[in-house]
Amino acid sequence: MAVIESIDVHKTYNPETIPVRAVDGISVSFDAGEFTAIVGPSGCGKTTFLNLIGGLEKPTQGKVLIDEKDISKLSIREMTDYRLHNIGFVFQAYNLIPVMSAYENVAFIMQLLKFTKKDIAERVEYLLRTMSVWDKRDERPNTLSGGQQQRVAVARALASKPKFILADEPTANLDSKSTGTLLDLMHHINETENTTIIFSTHDDRVMERARRLIQLDDGKIVKDEHKGA
Amino acid sequence: MIGRLAWRNVWRNRLRSLVVVLAIASGLFGTLFVAAISRGMIIRIVQSTIDNDISDLQIHSDKYVISEELIDVFPQSQLQAAIDKNAVLIDAYSFRVKVEAMATSANGSHQVTLLGIDKDAESRVTGIHDLVVEGTYFDTKTKLKEICVGRKLVEELEVRLGSKIVLSFADVEGDIMYESFKITGIYKSSNSEFDKINTYVLSDDLIPILKTGESNYHEAAFRISESALDQVYSSLHEELPGYEVMRWFEINKTLRAMSSMMDLFTFVMVLIVLIALIFGVINTMLMVVMERRKELGMLRALGMNNFSIGRMIVLETVLLGIIGSIVGNVLTYISVSWFGDRGIKYASAAEGLEQMGMGDTLYPELGAYTYIAITLLVLVTALIASIFPVRRVFRQNIAETLRN
Ligand SMILES: Nc1ncnc2c1ncn2[C@@H]1O[C@H](COP(=O)(O)OP(=O)(O)O)[C@@H](O)[C@H]1O
Ligand SMILES: [Mg+2]
Numbered sequence: 001m002a003v004i005e006s007i008d009v010h011k012t013y014n015p016e017t018i019p020v021r022a023v024d025g026i027s028v029s030f031d032a033g034e035f036t037a038i039v040g041p042s043g044c045g046k047t048t049f050l051n052l053i054g055g056l057e058k059p060t061q062g063k064v065l066i067d068e069k070d071i072s073k074l075s076i077r078e079m080t081d082y083r084l085h086n087i088g089f090v091f092q093a094y095n096l097i098p099v100m101s102a103y104e105n106v107a108f109i110m111q112l113l114k115f116t117k118k119d120i121a122e123r124v125e126y127l128l129r130t131m132s133v134w135d136k137r138d139e140r141p142n143t144l145s146g147g148q149q150q151r152v153a154v155a156r157a158l159a160s161k162p163k164f165i166l167a168d169e170p171t172a173n174l175d176s177k178s179t180g181t182l183l184d185l186m187h188h189i190n191e192t193e194n195t196t197i198i199f200s201t202h203d204d205r206v207m208e209r210a211r212r213l214i215q216l217d218d219g220k221i222v223k224d225e226h227k228g229a
Numbered sequence: 230m231i232g233r234l235a236w237r238n239v240w241r242n243r244l245r246s247l248v249v250v251l252a253i254a255s256g257l258f259g260t261l262f263v264a265a266i267s268r269g270m271i272i273r274i275v276q277s278t279i280d281n282d283i284s285d286l287q288i289h290s291d292k293y294v295i296s297e298e299l300i301d302v303f304p305q306s307q308l309q310a311a312i313d314k315n316a317v318l319i320d321a322y323s324f325r326v327k328v329e330a331m332a333t334s335a336n337g338s339h340q341v342t343l344l345g346i347d348k349d350a351e352s353r354v355t356g357i358h359d360l361v362v363e364g365t366y367f368d369t370k371t372k373l374k375e376i377c378v379g380r381k382l383v384e385e386l387e388v389r390l391g392s393k394i395v396l397s398f399a400d401v402e403g404d405i406m407y408e409s410f411k412i413t414g415i416y417k418s419s420n421s422e423f424d425k426i427n428t429y430v431l432s433d434d435l436i437p438i439l440k441t442g443e444s445n446y447h448e449a450a451f452r453i454s455e456s457a458l459d460q461v462y463s464s465l466h467e468e469l470p471g472y473e474v475m476r477w478f479e480i481n482k483t484l485r486a487m488s489s490m491m492d493l494f495t496f497v498m499v500l501i502v503l504i505a506l507i508f509g510v511i512n513t514m515l516m517v518v519m520e521r522r523k524e525l526g527m528l529r530a531l532g533m534n535n536f537s538i539g540r541m542i543v544l545e546t547v548l549l550g551i552i553g554s555i556v557g558n559v560l561t562y563i564s565v566s567w568f569g570d571r572g573i574k575y576a577s578a579a580e581g582l583e584q585m586g587m588g589d590t591l592y593p594e595l596g597a598y599t600y601i602a603i604t605l606l607v608l609v610t611a612l613i614a615s616i617f618p619v620r621r622v623f624r625q626n627i628a629e630t631l632r633n
Contacts (some may be wrong), residue, residue, distance in 0.1 A: 080535070112537070
């Protein structure tokens, strides 16, 4: 069954002046447990598409269904709440709160969700260990390497046990070694926790690791291939 | 958790936060210290007027209040029962005769108010005996009639301790009497105008000359603690028909008006300073949220709702305000205590200050409620200031802030 389904989704910026069709009629669905890469050149609409299915932007046309529920109908407030409960985000940069330690950054989201202290302590430890940053738990983001920061960000995205994780170019600022480590860990999570992960990239080596590749160009899907699962 | 986050955010840019905190603190300190000096002046005027001049409560015959005729005296015995009834609540009292007189020396003359007093009773009521700077307070073994005068009058008349001066005044029948007194005491209060006018003699010396009758007086003055004042006032008022019973602020109406005017003045000053500060705080917080645009966008994307985001920014603003007002209050408190004990000697303006009854030294003073009121005002100011950065954040499009 599809976790996320987009039906003829459009997003046009500046419709009044110089319209930019950032997403131009995308219909696609993602099943639970998928590990999918959205690929394509810069400006092809990857970020916009992820924002649309992540409820950060509203489509100008079309529907986004999550568990068969049309999220574009939600109010801003409901949408915020929806993101908190259902979606884990990893961005290219500025993922972490600079004044909080790695541990606190991951715990933060669980505190917003009112998890008990005990649950928080257990899960944060588990996630930081899984992402191999447990020894960095008391350090603030600026003392961590880019790769470590992104691993903490993935741990944080997982903390709320979301339906899926959206990661917009999570490796864009990383060297190849850190990129490899991060992808290994994301893979591992996808397999062990069965977390649905959708990430975007324009790096060939990164897209190779995905089990499904959706290629965009000019806001349209030009290729959608499943690799031998 | 939001509180901890806000607290840490305040100290992210230490220098900037310190500048804001110091701006608030010094604004408050400046205003409050000036207010404390003004307040100290007023309190001193009020206190010295009560201590040396009008006391806490006075009783006159109701006719005397209007006409100030020598004849409008009352026998002490008529008041005694009412006084005894309130004896526990009355700290001290003194009966006086009072007449306008002309004091003349070989070198000049000046109009004075001549008060005939009982030495012991008066010493318990007014502080003049403590203010004697030369000679004694009716303690000289002399056969002559003694007079205690202010330093300023001594200067006016160009006389000195031991000089004789002549006082002329009408007696109860309207005949002008001349009587010579020896200056055996010279006092100096914080009010040079007062010192010029008020001269003291013993009632035993004055009454026979005035012919107002033994144990008849014009005025009874009382010292009563603040807490008991209203109670004693009501009781005396009830017990003594035909008498005018007045509390200090009814006798000298400007005294109380001065205090409340000073409070208003302080409030207006603080308000102006706070309005100036509010712009500084708004400006700083707008800079803060602009700098943290991406981070705030990230938090909102993750699902931190407007209420939590708003609370965090409001808290950051309020923390700046609170820290600023704590520093300002502490600075003020230390300075006010330090100078309140030692006084600020203001030599160049001493003469003017003494004419107004403030002595030559300023003693700053500030009530505890002022500190509390200021802190609350700063809190309100910070709350108002935080509206603007919060609105700025809410207007930002999350997706936009996250794009590079
Ligand atoms: N707020 C905006 N206003 C106008 N055009 C925009 C805006 N955001 C993105 N675009 C345009 O939309 C297109 C798709 O952008 P984006 O989704 O960021 O692509 P990608 O993430 O693949 O690089 C680009 O041409 C970009 O310039
Ligand atoms: Mg992008």
